[in-house]
Amino acid sequence: MLDMDAELKIWIRGQAEPIVKEFRKDRHVNEIYRILSMAVLE
Numbered sequence: 613m614l615d616m617d618a619e620l621k622i623w624i625r626g627q628a629e630p631i632v633k634e635f636r637k638d639r640h641v642n643e644i645y646r647i648l649s650m651a652v653l654e
Contacts, residue, residue: 620644 616637621630635641 618635618641620633620635620641623630635644
């Protein structure tokens, strides 16, 4: 059985701990990854 939950961690310079967000299987985590990737690569 696959685990459909996902976890996103964002490390920010100057902070000891990352920002952590958990997504359940009913959330669209891939859309968030796409948006973040577009913002970073532009």
